[in-house]
Amino acid sequence: MVANIDNNTTGGIHPLKFSLWLIILSIVMMFGAFTSAYIVRRAEGNWLEFDLPQMFIINTVLIILSSVTMQWANNAAKKDNLSLVKIMLALTMLLGAGFLFGQLSAWDNLVQNNVYFGGTSSNPAGSFLYVLTGVHGFHLITGLIFLAIVLMASFKYKVHSKNMLRLQLCTIYWHFLGGLWLYLYFFLQVNH
Numbered sequence: 001m002v003a004n005i006d007n008n009t010t011g012g013i014h015p016l017k018f019s020l021w022l023i024i025l026s027i028v029m030m031f032g033a034f035t036s037a038y039i040v041r042r043a044e045g046n047w048l049e050f051d052l053p054q055m056f057i058i059n060t061v062l063i064i065l066s067s068v069t070m071q072w073a074n075n076a077a078k079k080d081n082l083s084l085v086k087i088m089l090a091l092t093m094l095l096g097a098g099f100l101f102g103q104l105s106a107w108d109n110l111v112q113n114n115v116y117f118g119g120t121s122s123n124p125a126g127s128f129l130y131v132l133t134g135v136h137g138f139h140l141i142t143g144l145i146f147l148a149i150v151l152m153a154s155f156k157y158k159v160h161s162k163n164m165l166r167l168q169l170c171t172i173y174w175h176f177l178g179g180l181w182l183y184l185y186f187f188l189q190v191n192h
Contacts, residue, residue: 020169024176027139031180034135035187038128042191048123050115052192053106059099060185066095067178074171080161082154089151092174096144099181103137125192132184136177143177146170 013021041047073088107130110116115126150170153159159167 014165016165016169017172020172024173027176027180030135031132031184034128034132035184038132038187039191041124041128047125049125049192050110050113050123052129052188053109055102055106055109056185056188059102059106060181062095062099062102063178063181066092066099067175069095070171070174074164074167077154077159077164077167078161082157082160085159085167086151086154089147089154093144093147093151096140096147096174100137100140100144103133106133129188132188136181136184139180140177143170143174146173 069088069092073085073092076082076084076088110126110129115123115129117127117130147170150159150166153166
C-alpha cells in the first residue's frame, strides 16, 4: 500500500516541506543579521535620517491583500473550486507584481530625495534601506516565479484537493514573504 504523501498520512513531514522550512529559516537568519547590523551601525553615528517613502504603506496593503488571495486560492483548491483557484492565484500574482513596482517607485522617491546606495557620499541609512528592501524584493521575485509555476499547473488541472502539495508550499512561502515585509516595515518605522 502506498501512502498519500500529499496529505501526510505517514505522520512525518514531506521532504519538500522540510526543505522549504530550512530555506525560510535561512532567510530569517539572514534578515536577522541585516537588522542587527542596522541597529549596530546606526549607533555608531554618521546616520542621516530621512522620511521613508509613502509607497511603503501602499505596498504593505498590497502584500496583505496578496496573502489573503493566496489563502483564498488554497481554500478553494481544498474544495475543488478550480476556477476560483485560478482567479485567486492570478490576482495574487498581480498584487505581487504591484508590490514590486511599488518598491521601484519607492526607490525612485529615495533617489529624488538624494538617498543613494553605496559610494563615498552615501548615507549608511539609505544603503541599509536599499539592501533590506532589495533582498526582500529578490525573494518576492522567486515567489512570483513559484506562483507562476503553480498557476500554470492549475490550468492543467494539477492543483486540486487530491494534489495540494505544490499549492501548500507556495502558500507557505508567500505568507512568509508577507510576514517578512511586515517585520521589515515595522522595524524601519520603529528604528528610522
